[in-house]
Amino acid sequence: MAAMRWIPAGIVLLLLGCGGSAQREGEGVTAFMGATIFDGVEPIDDGLMLVKDGMVMALGPAGTFDIPQGAKLVDLKGRFVTPGLITGHAHPGGSVGLDSSPELYTEENIISDLKLYARYGVTTVANLGGPGPQGLAVQDAEKTPAIGRARLVDAGVIVTGPTPDEARAQVDSNADLGVDLIKIRVDSFLGTREKMAPETYKAVIEEAHKKGLPVAAHLYYLEDAKGLLDAGVDYIAHSVRDQEVDEALIAELKERNVCVCPTLTREVSSYVYESTPEFFNDPFFLETATPAVLEELQKPERQQAIQQDKAAQSYKQALAMAETNLKKLEDGGVRIVFGTDSGPAARFEGYFEHMELQLMADAGLTPEQILRSATSDAANCLGLPKVGILEPGRFADFVVFGKSLLDDVGNSRTIESVWVGGAEIER
Numbered sequence: 525m526a527a528m529r530w531i532p533a534g535i536v537l538l539l540l541g542c543g544g545s546a547q548r549e550g551e552g553v554t555a556f557m558g559a560t561i562f563d564g565v566e567p568i569d570d571g572l573m574l575v576k577d578g579m580v581m582a583l584g585p586a587g588t589f590d591i592p593q594g595a596k597l598v599d600l601k602g603r604f605v606t607p608g609l610i611t612g613h614a615h616p617g618g619s620v621g622l623d624s625s626p627e628l629y630t631e632e633n634i635i636s637d638l639k640l641y642a643r644y645g646v647t648t649v650a651n652l653g654g655p656g657p658q659g660l661a662v663q664d665a666e667k668t669p670a671i672g673r674a675r676l677v678d679a680g681v682i683v684t685g686p687t688p689d690e691a692r693a694q695v696d697s698n699a700d701l702g703v704d705l706i707k708i709r710v711d712s713f714l715g716t717r718e719k720m721a722p723e724t725y726k727a728v729i730e731e732a733h734k735k736g737l738p739v740a741a742h743l744y745y746l747e748d749a750k751g752l753l754d755a756g757v758d759y760i761a762h763s764v765r766d767q768e769v770d771e772a773l774i775a776e777l778k779e780r781n782v783c784v785c786p787t788l789t790r791e792v793s794s795y796v797y798e799s800t801p802e803f804f805n806d807p808f809f810l811e812t813a814t815p816a817v818l819e820e821l822q823k824p825e826r827q828q829a830i831q832q833d834k835a836a837q838s839y840k841q842a843l844a845m846a847e848t849n850l851k852k853l854e855d856g857g858v859r860i861v862f863g864t865d866s867g868p869a870a871r872f873e874g875y876f877e878h879m880e881l882q883l884m885a886d887a888g889l890t891p892e893q894i895l896r897s898a899t900s901d902a903a904n905c906l907g908l909p910k911v912g913i914l915e916p917g918r919f920a921d922f923v924v925f926g927k928s929l930l931d932d933v934g935n936s937r938t939i940e941s942v943w944v945g946g947a948e949i950e951r
């Protein structure tokens with residue numbers, strides 16, 4: 525025993541003998557000091573976070589651990605820090621301007637959109653499917669620390685069937701491409717399209733689970749939510765919007781630990797251009813908006829068409845139902861994942877995520893509930909072990925705000941800087 529106690533002491537002496545080791549201890553370390561840090565779960569006043577090699581090294585209240593000598597110091601006194609936001613439903617590369625043509629779904633456009641998300645503090649994006657496999661070329665959520673843009677989780681090509689055999693083959697080809705999850709749509713789009721049949725979605729879920737892949741479902745109707753849950757679906761990618769959710773659904777969501785992504789801004793996007801939206805005057809939006817797009821969206825004939833469009837008006841009602849259901853699910857203890865369905869034309873990436881925060885607050889969620897849904901809960905629901913929480917072993921993906929989002933999520937527009945893998949994003 526005595527001999528063993530000498531070994532560590534020997535190592536300590538050796539280290540001290542190296543000369544300058546105290547200085548070297550802090551080499552490559554950055555200490556972010558003085559902010560209130562919401563780590564994804566709870567706030568820490570006068571927080572201290574050490575970052576090295578793009579990863580969080582240590583996090584806690586100031587004074588609970590030492591700052592290594594030689595570390596670079598960043599003073600964040602009076603600021604508010606959260607993990608980078610995670611959107612659990614988006615479509616980067618889904619459009620250019622107002623054009624959503626499938627041929628615009630390119631690696632280049634996906635990357636450019638991921639930069640836009642990051643600029644607005646969204647540092648992980650779940651791409652719930654595109655017309656092709658292009659997202660997989662840049663899918664890297666769990667690989668590199670500092671990538672200068674949002675990380676991408678990718679569902680590959682949306683599985684459409686229509687027959688169970690075709691659907692199984694589509695799941696297999698997605699699995700071969702290396703997708704993170706499978707995406708299906710079970711919706712008649714207000715009676716305008718053929719809805720995926722239960723035998724097809726059952727086949728998708730069974731095949732995906734064989735390959736170890738979770739299945740996310742676009743849906744609209746309560747009845748489909750129940751059918752999908754019975755069939756083993758893993759993730760609900762929109763709000764139930766035809767009627768109020770009931771106790772049976774809440775109980776099954778909780779029992780099966782299935783998360784719900786409300787995408788309230790999706791509803792807004794379907795009717796808001798019936799007139800000129802207020803946010804067209806918002807400097808936080810205008811920073812990245814394209815004048816030609818704004819001009820097109822304000823054309824009187826376009827606005828009139830939306831005023832007269834039954835579907836658009838019906839989604840206005842759907843938003844109110846989605847908000848009611850969000851509050852019921854949250855109160856019932858269902859895990860909510862922040863998400864918008866941004867990316868398709870006129871669903872503005874990055875900015876719409878800030879609108880979603882506000883809509884969730886309007887629905888009655890507290891700032892803390894909303895922030896968890898956009899950080900730790902989103903990471904847990906999507907199975908992402910390296911993002912969503914600021915703690916040792918995870919990427920140093922975080923956002924610095926001028927004001928606290930725990931006072932008001934509307935303060936999200938006070939973004940001062942965004943960091944991905946410990947490196948500041950160009951804004």
Ligand SMILES: [Zn+2]
Nearest residue numbers: 613615652865
């Ligand atoms: Zn979508």
